[in-house]
Amino acid sequence: MSPRPNAPSKRRSPSGTRPPGCAIDSLPTHQRTALTLKLGEDLKLAQIGEIMGKSEGAVKLLIHRGMIGVRHRLGVTPQAERV
Numbered sequence: 001m002s003p004r005p006n007a008p009s010k011r012r013s014p015s016g017t018r019p020p021g022c023a024i025d026s027l028p029t030h031q032r033t034a035l036t037l038k039l040g041e042d043l044k045l046a047q048i049g050e051i052m053g054k055s056e057g058a059v060k061l062l063i064h065r066g067m068i069g070v071r072h073r074l075g076v077t078p079q080a081e082r083v
Helices: 020-025 029-040 045-052 056-074
Strands: none
Touching (some): 020 029, 020 056, 029 056, 045 056
16 A cells, blocks of 8 residues: 555654655645745745745745754754754
């Protein structure tokens, strides 16, 4: 029996953290959509805003918050905090 296509994965990378795809999958829907369109489809902020019915500023914020969420889920510390 194969897993459901949208079911969260319990896979772990060799370092013990979840792979980046799992981290993105666990984001809230709007953040996940914005990140997927930006990173996966390489669309411009205006194009993403048009698709999602949001302003460029709102899309920028969704992508920013999504990246913070991915870093947090992967256990990555931002450069500024490492010092």
